[in-house]
Amino acid sequence: MTDSSTPDIVYTKVDEAPELASASLLPIIQKFAAAAGVSVGRKDISLAGRILAAFPDHLTEEQRIADDLAILGDLVKTPEANVIKLPNISASVPQLVAAISELQAQGYAVPDYPESPSTDAEKAARAAYDAIKGSAVNPVLREGNSDRRAAAAVKNYAQNNPHRMGDWSADSKTRVASMSGNDFFSNEKSATLDKAATAKIVLETTSGETVLKEGISYPAGTVVDATFMSAKALNAFLAEEIEATKADDGVLFSLHMKATMMKVSDPIIFGHAVRAWLQPVFDAHGPALKALGVNPNSGLGDLLERAKDSREIMADIEKVRAERPPMYMVNSDRGITNLHVPSDVIIDASMPALIRNGGKGWGPNGEEADTVCVIPDNSYAPVYDETIEFFKANGKLNPATAGTVQNLGLMAQKAEEYGSHPTTFEIPEDGTVRMILDDGTVLHEHAVEAGDIWRSASTRKAPIEDWVNLAIDRQKATGFRSIFWLDENRAHDAQLLNYVLPILEAKGVADKFEIMAPREATRASLETITKGDNTIAITGNVLRDYLTDLFPILELATSAKMLSIVKLMQGGGLFETGAGGSAPKHVQQLQEENHLRWDSLGEFCALGESFKFLADARGNAKARILGEAVEAATQGVLDHDRSPGRKVGQPDNRDSHYWFARYWAEALAAQSEDADLAAEFAPVAQALAENEAQILSELDTAQGEPADIGGYYHPDPAKLAQVMRPSATLNAIIG
Ligand SMILES: NC(=O)C1=CN([C@@H]2O[C@H](COP(=O)(O)OP(=O)(O)OC[C@H]3O[C@@H](n4cnc5c(N)ncnc54)[C@H](OP(=O)(O)O)[C@@H]3O)[C@@H](O)[C@H]2O)C=CC1
Numbered sequence: 001m002t003d004s005s006t007p008d009i010v011y012t013k014v015d016e017a018p019e020l021a022s023a024s025l026l027p028i029i030q031k032f033a034a035a036a037g038v039s040v041g042r043k044d045i046s047l048a049g050r051i052l053a054a055f056p057d058h059l060t061e062e063q064r065i066a067d068d069l070a071i072l073g074d075l076v077k078t079p080e081a082n083v084i085k086l087p088n089i090s091a092s093v094p095q096l097v098a099a100i101s102e103l104q105a106q107g108y109a110v111p112d113y114p115e116s117p118s119t120d121a122e123k124a125a126r127a128a129y130d131a132i133k134g135s136a137v138n139p140v141l142r143e144g145n146s147d148r149r150a151a152a153a154v155k156n157y158a159q160n161n162p163h164r165m166g167d168w169s170a171d172s173k174t175r176v177a178s179m180s181g182n183d184f185f186s187n188e189k190s191a192t193l194d195k196a197a198t199a200k201i202v203l204e205t206t207s208g209e210t211v212l213k214e215g216i217s218y219p220a221g222t223v224v225d226a227t228f229m230s231a232k233a234l235n236a237f238l239a240e241e242i243e244a245t246k247a248d249d250g251v252l253f254s255l256h257m258k259a260t261m262m263k264v265s266d267p268i269i270f271g272h273a274v275r276a277w278l279q280p281v282f283d284a285h286g287p288a289l290k291a292l293g294v295n296p297n298s299g300l301g302d303l304l305e306r307a308k309d310s311r312e313i314m315a316d317i318e319k320v321r322a323e324r325p326p327m328y329m330v331n332s333d334r335g336i337t338n339l340h341v342p343s344d345v346i347i348d349a350s351m352p353a354l355i356r357n358g359g360k361g362w363g364p365n366g367e368e369a370d371t372v373c374v375i376p377d378n379s380y381a382p383v384y385d386e387t388i389e390f391f392k393a394n395g396k397l398n399p400a401t402a403g404t405v406q407n408l409g410l411m412a413q414k415a416e417e418y419g420s421h422p423t424t425f426e427i428p429e430d431g432t433v434r435m436i437l438d439d440g441t442v443l444h445e446h447a448v449e450a451g452d453i454w455r456s457a458s459t460r461k462a463p464i465e466d467w468v469n470l471a472i473d474r475q476k477a478t479g480f481r482s483i484f485w486l487d488e489n490r491a492h493d494a495q496l497l498n499y500v501l502p503i504l505e506a507k508g509v510a511d512k513f514e515i516m517a518p519r520e521a522t523r524a525s526l527e528t529i530t531k532g533d534n535t536i537a538i539t540g541n542v543l544r545d546y547l548t549d550l551f552p553i554l555e556l557a558t559s560a561k562m563l564s565i566v567k568l569m570q571g572g573g574l575f576e577t578g579a580g581g582s583a584p585k586h587v588q589q590l591q592e593e594n595h596l597r598w599d600s601l602g603e604f605c606a607l608g609e610s611f612k613f614l615a616d617a618r619g620n621a622k623a624r625i626l627g628e629a630v631e632a633a634t635q636g637v638l639d640h641d642r643s644p645g646r647k648v649g650q651p652d653n654r655d656s657h658y659w660f661a662r663y664w665a666e667a668l669a670a671q672s673e674d675a676d677l678a679a680e681f682a683p684v685a686q687a688l689a690e691n692e693a694q695i696l697s698e699l700d701t702a703q704g705e706p707a708d709i710g711g712y713y714h715p716d717p718a719k720l721a722q723v724m725r726p727s728a729t730l731n732a733i734i735g
């Protein structure tokens with residue numbers, strides 16, 4: 001078993017590109033931190049790690065690892081927590097299955113993922129895997145609300161070095177398409193509980209009553225929502241939009257939602273889209289597809305793989321494809337469509353990239369084209385619709401002069417849709433869903449039909465109050481235009497306003513804040529930053545996710561450079577690195593040509609904050625100096641353009657770590673507050689400078705050939721270290 005002691009700073013072990021970067025960066029951080037007596041150690045929240053931790057009984061003693069996510073889940077509820085959290089995979093089923101087979105091939109006897117569990121053992125395995133899939137880590141660690149913004153140095157850099165933006169034209173055919181009703185937005189009901197309660201969710205049909213879930217307990221003051229999306233309405237809408245897109249010659253069809261974070265509802269919606277796209281094939285070959293084990297929720301890629309030997313089915317698929325509009329591609333070189341894999345359908349990343357690109361997506365022919373963006377539910381789609389209409393009318397944003405949109409997101413304790421996974425159901429039969437409290441009160445009730453997606457989400461009182469107070473603090477600290485993105489006509493938002501308005505009144509700051517529905521807030525924010533002014537978007541959890549990619553990608557080209565702080569409600573600190581994900585494409589590039597374009601600026605920003613937090617929490621003056629020197633080093637990386645290039649042969653992630661270490665050491669050597677630290681780092685700085693040419697040449701020589709890291713989801717640490725630390729000269733200095 002792995003060591004279960006907790007280091008002063010936890011630096012999470014994750015997946016994909018950030019994990020590759022850690023192999024190079026973490027040894028540097030550990031060396032520098034040791035000078036302040038600070039230990040920096042790892043806890044494993046990777047997909048592979050979480051799978052291994054779930055099945056100790058299937059593993060040998062040496063193979064077993066501790067359940068680090070559970071350990072961290074406890075740690076974040078204590079004031080001692082100081083966690084640097086890198087982005088991890090929120091796995092779709094295809095990713096989960098791929099990770100399982102990789103582990104099995106490496107000799108770990110973890111069970112297969114049971115598609116249709118029948119035995120008790122299969123049911124147990126399925127339950128364990130269901131707990132691992134989707135957004136299973138972030139809701140556990142995020143025991144505080146979210147504060148994401150660009151650090152001043154990062155924003156200044158973006159203004160001085162504006163990235164390329166695609167041009168928008170007034171006659172762009174790009175548009176957002178959403179359902180005309182009967183979606184989560186229009187069916188929502190919401191209530192605030194005046195006392196603590198336990199609830200059950202039941203479905204009543206002509207054949208009797210089924211308990212969908214019971215024993216859900218809520219503290220007093222919880223806002224409890226319930227809503228559903230009609231499957232019939234969804235299917236009619238999808239069919240219509242496929243036809244409407246086709247009528248607009250050459251325009252791409254695309255679907256955008258969050259199949260990973262909304263891990264129960266959105267994969268079902270995705271499956272409806274796959275089915276709608278191939279409806280004639282499902283009509284003609286339903287039983288045959290079923291016999292092949294096809295599940296539309298797993299995507300077109302899985303379907304094609306299973307059907308590839310059936311000439312009849314494949315011919316019919318071809319026929320349908322020829323009749324369909326061109327589809328927006330995830331990777332046109334590899335033939336990966338928008339509907340291939342659910343985990344590629346991640347609206348927070350896809351819509352901003354399309355908008356940054358002048359509303360153009362990539363088509364199957366590898367050419368850019370205008371795109372119909374299907375976002376079925378209306379809760380948050382207006383944000384993208386309004387953004388697109390704004391740029392059509394006003395032209396693209398100018399990153400050289402644009403102000404910034406910061407975000408304060410209500411996220412703690414699985415707030416809002418974030419926490420809806422255990423209370424989301426695909427309705428098996430027509431009937432009535434009721435949410436009933438232990439005193440018999442029917443809190444919410446909906447008439448539903450078979451196939452409808454019903455879900456309940458909740459938001460607790462303490463996180464709401466914490467979020468409003470955080471907003472008051474940030475508004476005071478910045479003086480920025482501060483907008484609560486709440487729609488008084490939406491059931492859930494109206495309940496939140498019952499909390500927000502009295503707190504603002506009681507603190508005498510009501511005049512400092514505006515309240516706007518998402519569409520109006522989007523327009524106001526775009527107008528504000530276009531003028532060069534700044535604004536704070538105070539939002540719920542889903543908008544937190546969406547906006548902290550949207551605005552950074554427009555303003556800074558990427559959300560990787562964001563400062564992302566989670567002030568834990570019990571007093572600890574969680575420092576996330578950037579606002580983006582784990583960049584699978586970057587791993588592919590490393591494997592093919594040993595170039596890693598991952599930018600660790602998010603890690604640098606989080607590290608500085610973590611040291612400063614530790615300094616305050618533990619009265620460690622050296623840690624403060626280390627943190628201030630990290631900030632100077634981050635500034636150095638920006639000032640001297642040391643961030644990774646995109647192409648092989650250009651300096652990459654490893655080069656940027658060399659420069660970061662060097663500027664960090666130089667800043668420590670130069671400061672006069674702590675003579676011991678200066679004396680310790682002067683020779684390090686000197687060695688790094690003197691060996692610059694040698695180190696850069698060693699790093700450069702490493703690039704070009706394929707790199708073997710011994711696994712994708714579960715790489716071999718020794719091979720990974722060899723690939724990511726190819727400079728013997730640098731390694732000797734770092735030790
Ligand atoms: N906090 C978390 O734990 C999060 C986890 N995720 C997970 O990450 C995975 C991938 O998500 P996806 O939506 O594709 O989003 P990503 O943010 O991983 O990738 C989108 C694109 O953004 C660019 N990018 C992101 N981070 C960096 C960086 N540090 N340096 C340089 N470029 C960067 C890359 O562009 P290019 O390829 O053009 O260089 C990348 O392809 C999923 O499994 C998802 O669940 C997603 C968001 C947050």
Ligand SMILES: O=C(O)CCC(=O)C(=O)O
Nearest residue numbers: 090135138260261545579
């Ligand atoms: O938890 C997840 O799946 C994704 C989180 C995310 O995208 C974010 O926090 O920005």
Ligand SMILES: [Mg+2]
Nearest residue numbers: 348545549579
């Ligand atoms: Mg996100």
